[in-house]
Amino acid sequence: MSYNQKIWLGVLVLCSVFWLVVIGSIFSVNQLFERHHQQSLEAFTAQASHRYHANAASDHSLQARSPAL
Numbered sequence: 001m002s003y004n005q006k007i008w009l010g011v012l013v014l015c016s017v018f019w020l021v022v023i024g025s026i027f028s029v030n031q032l033f034e035r036h037h038q039q040s041l042e043a044f045t046a047q048a049s050h051r052y053h054a055n056a057a058s059d060h061s062l063q064a065r066s067p068a069l
Helices: 003-065
Strands: none
16 A cells, blocks of 8 residues: 555544544434423423412312302
8 A cells, every 4th residue: 555545544534433433423412402301391291290280289178168059
């Protein structure tokens, strides 16, 4: 293998490694974003569920206190 071929092979390997790192970083950031989004969605759902159950419980207590017809 000539010197020029070795240089081009080295450049090709370095570019390949660079792009593999870039693509791996993109996937890693995407996973972190999806995990954060899922946790936010779960927290929002839990809050909404808590509010719903709290309102439902207060509605039931009001119904229990109202006089029978």
